Amino acid sequence: MAKITLSDLRHSYMPNPSNDEDWALKYLDLSWDDGGAYALLGPSGCGKTTLLNIISGLLVPSHGRILFDENDVTALAPDERRIAQVFQFPVVYDTMTVFDNLAFPLRNRGMAEPEVKARVNEIAEMTDLTPMLKQRASGLTADGKQKISLGRGLVRTDVNAILFDEPLTVIDPHLKWQLRSKLKELHQRVANTMIYVTHDQTEALTFADKVVVMNVGEVVQVGTPVELFEKPQHTFVGHFIGSPGMNVLACDINNGKAFLAGTEMKTSNKADSKSGKTEIGIRPEFISFADEGLPVEVTRVSDAGRFSVVDVMHKDLAIKLLVNEGENIPSEGAKIAMKPEQSRIYADGWLIEEASA
């Protein structure tokens, strides 16, 4: 187990990167505490796989260092890093028994058989594989096989970290929660550093204590699930986390006040006029129909069962809001109110920090 430090990391797949787009990873400086549960979350192409490969040693970064505790491992090969990895698709030896699959990494490293047995039994117990230890792996269902992969990831006691790369992709939707729960429970029991890579917000937020959100080669926010929802540091995070995502509405700043299509809006932070491209971010759940507010035209109502997603237009601004089942949606003369404490100004995508009052 180790603390992992990524120091001043940059990576490009090109020999001579010149402009910003040439970098798959633009700049990264982070540290992950020993024993923490982390997630790397972002859309395809955001750089998370590049970063994963740098940590596991498949890729040497163009710039910067990786430290496990105080040791620089930047130049070390994957097998010298003592990292366990669990992949999208279960990697099992079909002809071997479940026991032999779990024992494989230990026997490979020459562990004595009595110790192998004790350790495999312990891990099988944790992963609910005990009743199947003598069965061939080939007879197991997809989630059973993925449990073997998980178990093999956990079986070694000498690993610095365990990396998970979208490990629940092949699992039936209605079984996912059980494996999610298993993973969390395992983390609590083994207290190993775990890093979970995914494009799925539910996977990331459910597993991790801290989530690293990435977009186009850079980290846009590191935060707890509550922080990512309540106070997105970047419009991308607001859009990506939550369904539907945060409204991002172009606004004008005049004398320190924010205007949406000419109407002054109260916000929880302030911007000055030289802030660059400015936008107001507000989540659909913090907007409601009201007697006073922005006049809007309702363009679409999508019934999601327990609530409706309502699309409205104010002049040329498209806005989404959520209305609970059973609540009234006005057909004419509709006005909407936005909670000022949940409305924030972003400049060039980034949250403008709230000035201390």
Place this chain on the structure above:
Amino acid sequence: MSLELKEISKRIDGQTHIYPTSMTLEPGSFNVLLGTTLSGKTTLMQLMAGLEKPTSGQLFFNGVDVTNTKVQNRNVSMVYQQFINYPNFNVFDNIASPLRVAGLPDAEIKSRVGRFAELLRLSPMLQRKPSELSGGQQQRIAIARSLVKDSELILLDEPLANLDFKLREELRDELPKLFAEKNCVVVYATTEPVEALLFGGYTAALHEGRVTQFGSTGSIYREPDDLISAKVFSEPPINTANVKKQGAEFVLANTIRWKAPDALAGLPDATYIMGLRPHLVGPQAHGKQSVQIEGEVLIAELSGSESILHFTFDDNTWVSLAHGVSTAKIGEHSTFHADVSDAFYFHADGKRIRA
């Protein structure tokens, strides 16, 4: 056009894949086939398209029997989960291919492709090859191709399943708009109840080769005929538990009691099955008729804006769905509040007890 299935069934090697099914899809309608993997969605679509021949029954397009008409002569398009494009054609030629096959003049092809590329936001990349595009863009090409030729029947088999979460959300938003102006019959297969709800239109709940209920999407969700349809249309899964009717009350786990709805007052004393959707169970008292359930948390799944808590109560796993980000820990003892005023009740055989 309209599509009518009359007692259509499919058996393969002595195994029934689709039990005799009758339904009529109206002109211009959006129809969702909702069911888990292997419930028969793909088979039913292939029967509708003519890619599979039914073992029994008949299929009518606009009242004309097409049961024995080849798929090439039926004017249908299909979009699959694994998007299929011609890798050596650029985006324009991919979208244009069915029009070229139909022998349309170039000017017409150009204007139609341009229009659908615009709708699907593919205009800036018409000259590029599919392999240079993201998965979402590639699937949009396949969708554009299915729309461009004015098919009378468009079948989409889990077209968003392989896409990133956010892309799925975006396309879910766009798809109904694309079909709104068309008069074709659209059939869309999915495993996700939320997709069915957001698309609106009509939904057929499918379970083990049977359409258990077909009707307007809202009515299937709010008024399921039976326990299976209620289960098919609930994600996270609907909570079910045995409840005893005792006089004017329902009793859960011998300890939790509430007054039965007036309409069920006359129901004889017996054991019934209650179905309670997860959003009716939450951390705070809510709704018209709230009862308390003490549980032990198995996990809190966080989706960003909502939390799904799985917990055990009375040797049963329960699910709560509430707005906000939960900080509940595994193993924690917690009090949940269930609004039973919107509960469903079923007979032991699964038939819904209607008020």
